[in-house]
Amino acid sequence: MPRREQDLRGRTALVTGAGRGQGRAVAVALARRGAVVWATDLCAPSGTAPYPLAEPGDLDETARLVSSEGGECHPELLDVRDPEAVNDLVGHVVDSTGSVDILVTCAGIVGFAPTAELRDEQWADMIATNLTGTFHCVRAVLPGMADRRSGRIVAISSMSGRQGTPNLAHYSASKWGVIGLIKSVALEYAQQGVTANVVCPTNVDTPMLHNPALYSLFAPDLDNPSRDDVEPRYAAMSPMRIPWSPPEAIADAVDYLVGASGDYVTGSVLDVGMGSAARMP
Structure with a gap:
Protein backbone atom coordinates (compact mmCIF):
# COMPACT_ATOMS: atom_id res chain seq x y z
CA MET A 1 0.00 0.00 0.00
CA PRO A 2 1.60 3.33 -1.01
CA ARG A 3 2.32 5.83 1.74
CA ARG A 4 -0.09 8.75 1.72
CA GLU A 5 1.23 12.27 1.80
CA GLN A 6 0.91 14.26 5.01
CA ASP A 7 -1.08 17.02 3.33
CA LEU A 8 -3.24 19.33 5.47
CA ARG A 9 -4.37 21.71 2.74
CA GLY A 10 -8.00 22.63 3.16
CA ARG A 11 -7.94 21.98 6.91
CA THR A 12 -8.19 24.46 9.75
CA ALA A 13 -6.08 24.04 12.88
CA LEU A 14 -6.61 25.76 16.24
CA VAL A 15 -3.45 25.86 18.38
CA THR A 16 -3.49 27.22 21.93
CA GLY A 17 -0.40 28.48 23.70
CA ALA A 18 1.04 29.43 20.31
CA GLY A 19 2.78 32.64 21.36
CA ARG A 20 6.11 30.89 21.70
CA GLY A 21 7.77 27.56 22.50
CA GLN A 22 6.00 24.32 21.68
CA GLY A 23 2.81 26.02 20.51
CA ARG A 24 4.70 28.21 18.07
CA ALA A 25 6.60 25.22 16.69
CA VAL A 26 3.33 23.32 16.22
CA ALA A 27 1.66 26.28 14.49
CA VAL A 28 4.54 26.66 12.06
CA ALA A 29 4.69 22.92 11.34
CA LEU A 30 0.97 22.64 10.61
CA ALA A 31 1.04 25.71 8.39
CA ARG A 32 4.01 24.30 6.51
CA ARG A 33 1.85 21.33 5.60
CA GLY A 34 -0.92 23.58 4.33
CA ALA A 35 -3.30 24.03 7.26
CA VAL A 36 -4.89 27.40 7.97
CA VAL A 37 -3.74 28.09 11.54
CA TRP A 38 -5.54 30.02 14.24
CA ALA A 39 -2.82 30.71 16.80
CA THR A 40 -3.99 31.70 20.27
CA ASP A 41 -2.37 32.68 23.53
CA LEU A 42 -3.22 34.50 26.75
CA CYS A 43 -0.40 37.04 26.30
CA ALA A 44 -0.85 38.30 29.87
CA PRO A 45 0.48 37.36 33.32
CA SER A 46 -1.18 34.31 34.86
CA GLY A 47 -0.88 35.52 38.44
CA THR A 48 0.84 32.38 39.74
CA ALA A 49 3.45 31.34 37.16
CA PRO A 50 6.88 32.33 38.51
CA TYR A 51 8.17 33.51 35.12
CA PRO A 52 6.94 35.89 32.39
CA LEU A 53 4.41 34.46 29.97
CA ALA A 54 4.11 35.26 26.27
CA GLU A 55 3.30 38.82 25.23
CA PRO A 56 1.25 40.09 22.26
CA GLY A 57 4.45 40.65 20.29
CA ASP A 58 5.31 36.97 20.68
CA LEU A 59 2.01 35.95 19.09
CA ASP A 60 2.64 38.40 16.27
CA GLU A 61 6.03 36.77 15.74
CA THR A 62 4.37 33.36 15.45
CA ALA A 63 2.10 34.77 12.75
CA ARG A 64 5.11 36.27 10.97
CA LEU A 65 6.94 32.92 11.03
CA VAL A 66 3.90 31.14 9.62
CA SER A 67 3.62 33.74 6.88
CA SER A 68 7.32 33.36 6.08
CA GLU A 69 6.60 29.69 5.35
CA GLY A 70 3.86 30.74 2.94
CA GLY A 71 1.13 29.78 5.41
CA GLU A 72 -1.98 31.54 6.67
CA CYS A 73 -2.17 32.44 10.35
CA HIS A 74 -4.81 34.22 12.40
CA PRO A 75 -3.42 35.30 15.79
CA GLU A 76 -6.01 35.67 18.55
CA LEU A 77 -5.81 36.44 22.25
CA LEU A 78 -7.53 33.72 24.27
CA ASP A 79 -7.83 32.80 27.93
CA VAL A 80 -8.55 29.07 27.87
CA ARG A 81 -9.80 29.31 31.47
CA ASP A 82 -12.82 31.26 30.20
CA PRO A 83 -15.37 28.88 28.64
CA GLU A 84 -17.39 31.64 26.99
CA ALA A 85 -14.28 33.06 25.36
CA VAL A 86 -13.31 29.63 24.07
CA ASN A 87 -16.80 28.96 22.70
CA ASP A 88 -16.91 32.38 21.04
CA LEU A 89 -13.54 31.87 19.36
CA VAL A 90 -14.42 28.39 18.09
CA GLY A 91 -17.68 29.80 16.73
CA HIS A 92 -15.77 32.60 15.02
CA VAL A 93 -13.32 30.15 13.45
CA VAL A 94 -16.16 27.97 12.17
CA ASP A 95 -17.99 30.99 10.76
CA SER A 96 -14.79 32.11 9.01
CA THR A 97 -13.45 28.84 7.67
CA GLY A 98 -16.29 26.32 8.01
CA SER A 99 -14.73 24.01 10.58
CA VAL A 100 -12.08 23.28 13.16
CA ASP A 101 -10.44 20.15 11.81
CA ILE A 102 -7.45 20.01 14.14
CA LEU A 103 -7.12 21.11 17.77
CA VAL A 104 -3.75 21.15 19.51
CA THR A 105 -3.83 22.33 23.12
CA CYS A 106 -0.41 23.65 24.10
CA ALA A 107 -1.52 26.34 26.58
CA GLY A 108 -0.07 25.65 30.00
CA ILE A 109 1.88 26.99 32.94
CA VAL A 110 4.24 25.51 35.50
CA GLY A 111 5.08 26.45 39.06
CA PHE A 112 6.54 24.71 42.07
CA ALA A 113 6.23 24.33 45.83
CA PRO A 114 6.07 21.44 48.28
CA THR A 115 2.53 20.11 48.44
CA ALA A 116 1.90 21.30 51.99
CA GLU A 117 2.97 24.81 50.98
CA LEU A 118 0.85 25.13 47.84
CA ARG A 119 -1.57 28.01 48.10
CA ASP A 120 -5.16 27.53 46.99
CA GLU A 121 -4.56 30.11 44.27
CA GLN A 122 -1.59 28.20 42.88
CA TRP A 123 -3.53 24.94 42.78
CA ALA A 124 -6.63 26.51 41.24
CA ASP A 125 -4.74 28.43 38.54
CA MET A 126 -2.70 25.36 37.55
CA ILE A 127 -5.76 23.13 37.22
CA ALA A 128 -7.78 25.89 35.50
CA THR A 129 -5.11 26.54 32.89
CA ASN A 130 -3.64 23.12 32.16
CA LEU A 131 -6.60 20.80 32.68
CA THR A 132 -9.83 22.79 32.62
CA GLY A 133 -8.52 24.97 29.78
CA THR A 134 -7.86 21.84 27.75
CA PHE A 135 -11.37 20.60 28.56
CA HIS A 136 -12.95 23.90 27.46
CA CYS A 137 -11.22 23.70 24.07
CA VAL A 138 -11.94 20.02 23.51
CA ARG A 139 -15.61 20.39 24.47
CA ALA A 140 -16.01 23.36 22.12
CA VAL A 141 -14.72 21.57 19.01
CA LEU A 142 -16.20 18.10 19.55
CA PRO A 143 -19.77 18.68 18.30
CA GLY A 144 -18.59 20.03 14.95
CA MET A 145 -16.01 17.27 14.52
CA ALA A 146 -18.58 14.62 15.36
CA ASP A 147 -21.10 16.10 12.93
CA ARG A 148 -18.51 16.02 10.14
CA ARG A 149 -17.26 12.62 11.30
CA SER A 150 -13.72 13.93 11.08
CA GLY A 151 -11.35 15.56 13.51
CA ARG A 152 -7.96 15.42 15.16
CA ILE A 153 -7.37 16.39 18.79
CA VAL A 154 -3.90 16.42 20.31
CA ALA A 155 -3.35 17.57 23.88
CA ILE A 156 0.09 18.38 25.19
CA SER A 157 0.61 16.80 28.60
CA SER A 158 4.04 16.13 30.14
CA MET A 159 6.23 13.31 31.35
CA SER A 160 5.30 14.73 34.76
CA GLY A 161 1.77 13.63 33.91
CA ARG A 162 3.03 10.04 33.79
CA GLN A 163 4.66 10.03 37.22
CA GLY A 164 4.83 11.87 40.50
CA THR A 165 7.14 14.88 40.60
CA PRO A 166 8.42 16.42 43.85
CA ASN A 167 7.48 20.09 44.26
CA LEU A 168 5.23 19.88 41.20
CA ALA A 169 2.20 18.06 42.60
CA HIS A 170 -0.29 20.52 41.14
CA TYR A 171 1.45 20.44 37.76
CA SER A 172 1.60 16.62 37.71
CA ALA A 173 -2.05 16.41 38.76
CA SER A 174 -3.12 18.75 35.97
CA LYS A 175 -1.11 16.94 33.31
CA TRP A 176 -2.17 13.49 34.53
CA GLY A 177 -5.75 14.70 34.30
CA VAL A 178 -5.23 15.72 30.68
CA ILE A 179 -4.33 12.13 29.84
CA GLY A 180 -7.47 10.78 31.50
CA LEU A 181 -9.61 13.38 29.76
CA ILE A 182 -8.25 12.65 26.29
CA LYS A 183 -8.39 8.87 26.67
CA SER A 184 -12.06 9.22 27.64
CA VAL A 185 -12.75 11.43 24.62
CA ALA A 186 -11.04 8.88 22.38
CA LEU A 187 -13.41 6.15 23.56
CA GLU A 188 -16.52 8.32 23.33
CA TYR A 189 -15.81 9.42 19.75
CA ALA A 190 -13.95 6.39 18.36
CA GLN A 191 -16.83 5.56 16.01
CA GLN A 192 -17.44 9.15 14.89
CA GLY A 193 -14.26 9.81 12.95
CA VAL A 194 -12.55 11.79 15.71
CA THR A 195 -9.14 10.81 17.07
CA ALA A 196 -7.84 12.12 20.39
CA ASN A 197 -4.28 11.62 21.53
CA VAL A 198 -1.71 13.00 23.95
CA VAL A 199 1.92 14.03 23.53
CA CYS A 200 4.06 13.95 26.67
CA PRO A 201 7.27 15.97 26.40
CA THR A 202 10.07 15.96 28.91
CA ASN A 203 12.30 19.04 29.23
CA VAL A 204 11.88 21.31 26.20
CA ASP A 205 14.05 24.27 25.25
CA THR A 206 11.46 26.98 25.90
CA PRO A 207 10.99 29.88 28.32
CA MET A 208 8.90 27.60 30.56
CA LEU A 209 12.10 25.67 31.29
CA TRP A 244 16.34 19.32 26.66
CA SER A 245 14.71 18.70 23.32
CA PRO A 246 13.95 21.42 20.76
CA PRO A 247 10.27 22.44 20.53
CA GLU A 248 10.29 21.17 16.95
CA ALA A 249 10.53 17.62 18.35
CA ILE A 250 7.12 18.10 19.93
CA ALA A 251 5.78 19.52 16.67
CA ASP A 252 7.03 16.40 14.88
CA ALA A 253 5.06 14.21 17.29
CA VAL A 254 1.92 16.28 16.69
CA ASP A 255 2.61 16.09 12.95
CA TYR A 256 2.46 12.31 13.08
CA LEU A 257 -0.89 12.27 14.88
CA VAL A 258 -2.82 14.84 12.82
CA GLY A 259 -2.12 13.57 9.32
CA ALA A 260 -2.86 10.34 7.50
CA SER A 261 -0.28 8.55 9.63
CA GLY A 262 -2.61 9.03 12.60
CA ASP A 263 -5.72 7.58 10.96
CA TYR A 264 -5.62 4.49 13.15
CA VAL A 265 -4.20 6.02 16.32
CA THR A 266 -6.50 7.23 19.09
CA GLY A 267 -6.41 7.17 22.86
CA SER A 268 -2.63 6.94 22.77
CA VAL A 269 0.10 8.74 24.69
CA LEU A 270 3.16 9.54 22.61
CA ASP A 271 6.15 10.17 24.86
CA VAL A 272 8.91 12.49 23.72
CA GLY A 273 10.87 11.72 26.84
CA MET A 274 14.46 11.10 25.73
CA GLY A 275 14.33 7.66 27.34
CA SER A 276 12.57 8.53 30.59
CA ALA A 277 9.51 6.46 29.62
CA ALA A 278 11.69 3.34 29.78
CA ARG A 279 11.73 3.72 33.56
CA MET A 280 7.93 3.56 33.82
CA PRO A 281 5.81 0.41 34.09
Missing part, protein backbone atom coordinates in the same frame (compact mmCIF):
# COMPACT_ATOMS: atom_id res chain seq x y z
CA HIS A 210 14.64 28.46 31.04
CA ASN A 211 13.90 30.94 33.78
CA PRO A 212 15.39 31.75 37.19
CA ALA A 213 12.58 30.07 39.13
CA LEU A 214 13.02 26.69 37.45
CA TYR A 215 16.80 26.97 37.52
CA SER A 216 16.66 27.48 41.28
CA LEU A 217 14.44 24.41 41.68
CA PHE A 218 17.02 22.16 40.03
CA ALA A 219 20.08 23.93 41.43
CA PRO A 220 19.06 24.99 44.96
CA ASP A 221 22.68 24.94 46.09
CA LEU A 222 23.69 27.73 43.69
CA ASP A 223 23.03 31.45 43.86
CA ASN A 224 21.48 32.75 40.65
CA PRO A 225 22.18 29.60 38.58
CA SER A 226 22.60 30.09 34.84
CA ARG A 227 21.66 28.03 31.80
CA ASP A 228 25.19 26.63 31.74
CA ASP A 229 24.92 25.71 35.43
CA VAL A 230 21.71 23.72 35.04
CA GLU A 231 22.49 22.06 31.72
CA PRO A 232 24.37 19.08 33.24
CA ARG A 233 21.67 18.67 35.89
CA TYR A 234 18.92 18.54 33.30
CA ALA A 235 21.03 16.13 31.24
CA ALA A 236 21.44 13.81 34.23
CA MET A 237 17.64 13.39 34.34
CA SER A 238 17.61 11.83 30.86
CA PRO A 239 18.83 8.32 29.99
CA MET A 240 20.05 9.86 26.74
CA ARG A 241 21.97 12.48 28.74
CA ILE A 242 20.40 15.21 26.65
CA PRO A 243 19.32 18.22 28.75
